[in-house]
Amino acid sequence: MADSSRGTALRSAGWVAAGLAGAGAATLGYAGLIERNLFGVRAETLAVLPAGSPTLRVLHLSDIHFVPKQQIKTRWLQSLADLEPDLVVNTGDNLSHPEAVPPLLEALKPLLRFPGVYVPGSNDYYGPMLKSPFQYFTGPSKITREPPELPFGELFGAFEDAGWAGLTNRSDSMVLRGVRLDFSGVDDPHLDRDVYAGFPASSPATGSGEDDMALRVGVAHAPYQRVLNYFTDGGAELILAGHTHGGQVCVPFYGALVSNCDLPTWRAKGVTEWEHQGRIVPMNVSAGIGTSRFAPVRFACRPEAVLLTLTARS
Secondary structure, X not given: OHHHHXXXXXXHHHHHHHHHHHHHHHHHHHHHHHHHHOOEEEEEEEEEEOOOOOOEEEEEEOOOOEXXXXXXXXXXXXXXXXXXXXXXXXXXXXXXXXXXXXXXXXXXXXXXXXXXXXXXXXXXXXXXXXXXXXXXXXXXXXXXXXXXXXXXXXXXXXXXXXXXXXXXXXXXXXXXXXXXXXXXXXXXXXXXXXXXXXXXXXXXXXXXXXHHHEEEEEEOOOOOHHHHHHHHHOOOOEEEEOOOHHHOEOEOOOEOOOOOOOOOHHHOOEXXXXXXXXXXXXXXXXXXXXXXXXXXXXEOOOOEEEEEEEEEOO
16 A cells, blocks of 8 residues: 555656646747737826827837847837827837848838937847846846947938937937927946936927926936936936836736846836936836847736827826
8 A cells, every 4th residue: 555655646746747847838838939929019198298288199119129030020010100109219129130130120111200219228239148047136137258249330320310319328309299308318227338418408499498398208228226316316207218128027916026127126117106306207118029039038028019198297
């Protein structure tokens, strides 16, 4: 009887182990083959514009991480033009392959006819490298060896030719539907390249009026706290960022385990309020569209673009 009981226990343990292995394989297959291609648009409404302003529709793109022959992603990116945004804001990490620029520009071509602004991410400058996923639990990822350079000059030149304004450690203004938007952007904080330039001063050349008739928007790739504080102290009324991938692999009903920066994980995706020295600013962090080509999985964190409907403050 003892041997029989021991044999039954071993068989049961074997079935449990096989079941867990099967569940793990199914989860990995879902994350790598299905969810990472379940592209969607998250819609948010924010009352941040000056009183009396018309509504503006802002399409926030981030972390496309494009690789040649990504046809599903290409068709989806092209379809976003149907949203007819007033402005496109691109918060970086567009590339994941040295030959990705031409097909990426083809995917973005319908969107390049709209006004836009952009800032760089590390994966615009450098290609991704194979690394242990466990390193993200020890803190933000670091470059430990010379990474391959990407053709960022070609990409940014095409953006500029299309009329998109680069906000790399600089400020700029534009007028959309009679509303002046004042931008301040930084180079990628994840690479410690951020230099805060402040916001533009009120000027008749920008379309004009008083400062309270404009919207100040801070734009960064990685939402490090020091940068969020720069923007907030400088008078930002909206902050847009990406980089976190929303955690990329999340725990259902809990959320992100890592943010790959010093942002608290509960802020790794969505609209939250950033507070510093008594000022509170709404901030949208995109969960992003792609992944590194060396970690092509998403779980409980679908890829997204974000359509922000900006309305007048009451």
